Amino acid sequence: MTALACVSDVETRLGRTFTGDEAGRVAVLLNDASALIQSYTRQSFSPPTSDTILLRESAGVVRLPKRPVTAVTSVVLVGINGIPDITVVGWGWDGLDVVDVSGWDSVMVNLPEAVQDRSWLPATYRVTYTHGYTAVPAGIVALVCAMVGRTMAAPSAVSGVTSETIGSYSYRTAEPGMGVTVALTAADKAFLDDAGYRPKAATTQVRLR
Template sequence: MAVLPPLATVADLATRLNRTFTPEQELQVQALLDDASSAVRSFTRQDITRATTTETLTMRRADPVLHRCAGIVTLPQRPVIDIEAVAINGTASSDWWQDGQDLLLRAWSWDGPPAANRPPQVSVTYTHGWDPVPGEIKAVVLQAANRMLVNPAQVRSETVGGESVTYLIPTTGEALGVLLSRTEERVLKRYRGPGAASMQVRSR
């Protein structure tokens, strides 16, 4: 799988902070942006950046009245820009249509016993994601990276005179990398995709 690019650049953060980074600082900032981008992608379960991928998903039975088709799969990455190829159990198919994140397959003979418990596997090559990255996602990445830049120990509160220091990570004070705040998670919720539990194979 190809390495995904960061969702914001060093230049973006330099512009936001109205400052210039030294070469050493640029390396640090880049690492923080990579970590913040990973945190955002982990929370949303989305690549976010525009890409073309192949997913192999398990077909589920559709409601014949509601969907008027034999089966359906939900593509996990959004938004779906274009579907380039579909194959069912290794056989190319053009007998399908798209409805948002769902791919509906018009006709397919489901196996009878003893293979009845093995639903068809649908391989889909499709283009998805945003170009450019939405501004509020970029803002979350920049904010999270900058928070780690100015407060690498992730200290939430600190008092003088022998009082204990309070950290974002309780008990140990061990930093786990870039963390998202609750406010940032609320911003990102609208970009969250369906769970990837049904996805079995993925390639770029």
């Protein structure tokens, strides 16, 4: 996996250059932060590529899971119970991530009777589409750097630090054996949700045969 930001991105934001040991640790933290974001959003933020996937219809549409979608090139209704695959015409794409398959059968002729009465629903579609980013979005780079910066600025090399001050007396304890790691906070998740990086679930992806 390629990190979604680089060491120099963090250095620029913190206004300093890391030493050799620090740079090595930052590189690891960048990978960790990138993995957390990709896992939460279910997006790879990789360069444009073409994919063929199986999706179940829901309310007349299939929602494409990877973003941003740049093109939809083929929609095929997957055959079942002896019915062959049917290349669909008349489908519509909203320019974002939704393919409308609700009315394609009305513009096609000589369809098998089982398809006409939809007795074998839920329908599964094989969709070929292109998706991906020419560059990692600036908001994602900023979030990765913020996650790493928070970790680098932690007051202790140990997580679970608890401190308390009473008058002139203060003390601090820490849980042993726990290294500071990057974390995706509730605010981070809200940003990813609001920015649309985490797609809404509307259809089910099934395994390609």
